[in-house]
Amino acid sequence: MPELPEVESVVRSLANQVTGSTIESAWFSGKPPLFRSSPAKIAKVINGSKIQGVHRQGKHIVIDLERLTNRNQKKMRAQWIVHLGMTGQFVVTVQNADIAKHTHVIANLDSGREIRFIDPRRFGRTWVVTDEEGFEAGGHEPLDITFEQFASLFRGRNTPIKSALLNQKLLRGVGNIYADESLFRAGVRPRRRAGSLSRAELRRLHVAVQQVLQEAIAAGGSSISNYVNALGEAGLFQVQHRVYGRAGEPCVTCGAPVKRIVVAGRGTHYCRNCQK
DNA sequence: AGGTTGACCTGGACGC
């Protein structure tokens, strides 16, 4: 499911619901391979911890935790990390709300609410890191990267530009929808070798990636099948998609049918007139 | 080392 705008929407809707609350207890389905830290370790770290804040790194939800140790009341910091994979949902509910199929974590808060992690396909992951370990997703945040940094990511690369945009070690947060939408806006074909883009094309792509992501965040993300934010609300950006999911439909600019091909094993949508 | 492919999962849509 969720690419940067969807994760950002989850984080924003989650933060004001749970910041300042303490996690009292938690339940885990234990189903592999969702738990990168064992449920026992996650429970040990999050139970009794106060949520200091919630933020995003690429497609990762990062929940900042703080607790006092039992022994000498020293402050311990840790982070609870969640990646939603393809179909993950991270929602806040009231206590004892109906438990949806494929629920894998329920964290009970002292506010009386619950945080729930639901994921039918189980491509999502969750784990905890201590303050010493820290968490760093790697890659550049697409909304912060400068043009020169952006251009240098693709220099000398022989892989299709679409594959490079999806590579989280380069840019963190762009996924299949926003890669296609960005390339359309920039007028660049997805199969072009990343290293072959001119400076002008890279300029347009840098602008396009940031614009598409900002517009999608403003619309609350794209809801294709099951995406919802932490309040259970769907996003609206899917109605503004210009090529993604529109194979065979007329290009919004020139009217030619939108093409669908496969690049890097992913369905890829573009206009053969408008993209060179 | 960089690039490519298939495996990991469930479920919805579609054709017969």
Add this chain to the structure above:
DNA sequence: TGCGTCCAGGTCAACC
């Protein structure tokens, strides 16, 4: 109704 096929927002290990 049911069965088979294909497709889906993402990674990651294993290959070339």
